[in-house]
Amino acid sequence: MADIIQLLPDHVANQIAAGEVVQRPASVVKELVENAVDAGATEIRLIVKDAGKTLIQVVDNGAGMTATDARLSFERHATSKIRSAEDLFSLGTKGFRGEALASIAAIAHVEMNTRPHDDEVGTRICMEGGKLTSQEVTVTAAGTSVAVKNLFFNIPARRNFLKSNQVELRHVIDEFQRVSLAHPDIQFAMYHNGNDLFTLPSSNYRQRVVNIFGSRTNEKLVPVSENTEVLKLSGFVYKPEHARKSRGEQFFFVNNRFIKSPYLHHAVVAAFEGLIREQTHPGYFLYLEIDPKSVDVNIHPTKTEIKFDDEHTLYAILRSAIKHSLGQFNIAPLLDFEKDTGLDTPYGYKDRPASAPTIEVDADFNPFRDEEGEAGIPVSPGSFSTGGGKPGNTWGRTARKEDPSGWESLYIGLGDDDEASGNFSSVEIESDEVGGTSMPGQQLFDHRQGELPSVTTYQLHRKYIVTTIKSGMVIIDQHRAHQRVLYERFLRQMTVKEGISQQLLFPIVLHYSPSDMALLSELKGSMEFIGFAIDPFRGEEITITGIPSGVSESEVSIILEQLIADFKDEIPDSSFSQTDRMAKSLGKTLAVRTGEVLNEAAQEALVNNLFACKEPGMSPFNRPTYITITVEDLEKKFL
Structure with missing residues (x-):
């Protein structure tokens, strides 16, 4: 061989x-x-x-x-x-x-x-x-x-x-x-x-962070410092209110070398437990100085992953140091059962003698005596009233009791006329009718003029919308369905460049880092096509004077933050056009979430809008939006 x-x-x-x-x-x-x-x-x-x-x-x-x-x-x-x-x-x-x-x-x-x-x-x-x-x-x-x-x-x-x-x-x-x-x-x-x-320019750690991520970063930083025999810790963490939905500024440095450590990251997240909302991530810039002999950096070609001799000790020190810094700078609430600030004595009263309080008693006060000498109207003991034109200075005076006779007259007419008394059980909510040519998926709902006109929709577990069809029922995922509706709407607006914009009385001013501003400048054209009105960029500042119809002012910063995160992390896939990727990102951000309660009109509108889409069966991320269960499938369950 x-x-x-x-x-x-x-x-x-x-x-x-x-x-x-x-x-x-x-x-x-x-x-x-x-x-x-x-x-x-x-x-x-x-x-x-x-x-x-x-x-x-x-x-x-x-x-x-x-x-x-x-x-x-x-x-x-x-x-x-x-x-x-x-x-x-x-x-x-x-x-x-x-x-x-x-x-x-x-x-x-x-x-x-x-x-x-x-x-x-x-x-x-x-x-x-x-x-x-x-x-x-x-x-x-x-x-x-x-x-x-x-x-x-x-x-x-x-x-x-x-x-x-x-x-x-x-x-x-x-x-x-x-x-x-x-x-x-x-x-x-x-x-x-x-x-x-x-x-x-050459500077210190705090100034370097500010120079890279923008001047507004300075007010977000909380310094962290701890010096032990195991390690020397310094750096900064973001205040809890600046936690972001995306993994933004998160940096670990060990002996001036950037590293990635899920274990140490978990220690930081544990320190913020109870201070930030779910599905948000804290930002941090943490510098660790450790004995080089206790660190192995030669385990990965890029040297971004390292091993520590004693990870558990580092975890405990990191977690406690961050919690201490958040409490020291009044970021996190503190409980101290050994001291009551209400018992502190002001410095000005240090040498003053204590004085006994004086008590004044009205010896002539009789709670059972008639007011103004009239009988049959007792004064209630301990009540307070202002009377006789003298404001609030008489203890023991009350107004007279009203005559309770004739109380039956308050209920005259109740039950005689449901319409007059406000019976709201038959209130109808006007919904948009979808006319014209047949829509994709419309054949599922051909029964609605027929045998079950009173059955509309209902929400299941605040996640699914259930409605009947001719052959059985349809179960719709409300989040994915709304993603599909918004995706096609934004895609159509950016394609025909006819987005509807609502002007703001007070413009929204947001601040971003230079790299984020460069990314937003590339997305500005597409954002304007869907209804955003944006003034020319100035440094680290972006001014928004108009927003798309249906978008609230509180959602603007969330939308832009998600856009930046998606385009940074190559989500969706970068092989698609910028227009398609933006429509997907906006649809994902603005779609109703699992757990949100939808009234009957909103459920009907979502169902009608979904089956008016070109591809109602799949979400923009290729996930099914609904499933059908036929009557035969149900009958098999009872065999």
């Missing part, structure tokens, strides 16, 4: 290894920016074109590299961060694997210009598909500039799997924010297609 196992060629092995490190343009941004931080840079600039598909360039003023180091940096497992295996247990840097530049160079065109501060000239190296194309001496600024062009040019399958520019840019911004939040002492800047997205 011939041998079948053989070594892979170097270029194939490099491309396979690159798949672990470089998954999308954001992966390149992470590796290059972290290398700049490890190089001791105080200024880092990120330049991106077409969300990183065309160009990713990172320019820093760090230490720079010699010609030999620059060439060696593109070799696999070449690094300046560690020297032995023991160094893995006391890591103080970020990129220590030595695979970043090698993996990037294997799947892109890379140009590096670097110069140490002590040298007069630098080195320029060009790589293409993992092969060196040129190396020469050049004049360049001190530090390093790495430009990655045409990512995945030699792996078209991987390039085809990339999302839209909007989604990929969102991931690039996420990586940029994570590194910049961990190092507020470094000046960062980011540019996309020539536009300045972020300019972050």
